[in-house]
Amino acid sequence: MFSVHGWLLAAKSLVFMAELLCSFEKTVYIQVDDMEAEVFKSMLHFIYNDGLPEIEKSDDVFVMAQHLLVVADRHKLERLKLICQYVWTNSLTQARLRFMSLRLHWLSRLKEACSQFLRCPGILKEII
Incomplete structure (x- = not known):
């Protein structure tokens, strides 16, 4: 406390x-x-x-x-x-930069997957 x-x-x-x-x-x-x-x-x-x-x-x-x-x-x-x-x-070091670029790459892939999922017919209506 x-x-x-x-x-x-x-x-x-x-x-x-x-x-x-x-x-x-x-x-x-x-x-x-x-x-x-x-x-x-x-x-x-x-x-x-x-x-x-x-x-x-x-x-x-x-x-x-x-x-x-x-x-x-x-x-x-x-x-x-x-x-x-x-x-x-x-x-920043080379190791940290590699880690961050891998993480950012993974996040961009996740973002794209979510975007594709939301474009599926009817999905957005289900979520809302």
């Missing part, structure tokens, strides 16, 4: 603002189940300090940036997204 200043969360994130403002309680508890404690802690570090926490190993920085990019997108933390993208672009 983390104690934080709700006003600061609300000031940095419209998502947190919506969660916090819908409660009339003086003390509000938000349950976050979709991220690890270390990732949440790093997000809070960004919110309070406008930067990422110090991380020793470059591989750990890259992995944390991956997690934080997802969190930043979900919680509408645009500056954190930019910082994570900067970390990614400055820590």
Whole structure:
């Protein structure tokens, strides 16, 4: 459990603002189940300090940036997204680039398969 200043969360994130403002309680508890404690802690570090926490190993920085990019997108933390993208672009290696291109290729194949599936007669009506 983390104690934080709700006003600061609300000031940095419209998502947190919506969660916090819908409660009339003086003390509000938000349950976050979709991220690890270390990732949440790093997000809070960004919110309070406008930067990422110090991380020793470059591989750990890259992995944390991956997690934080997802969190930043979900919680509408645009500056954190930019910082994570900067970390990614400055820590690209051949192995990481190969991994990312394979992943992007797989995602484009999945996207195309979904698109073809939706073009099948009657499928869209079933979904809606």
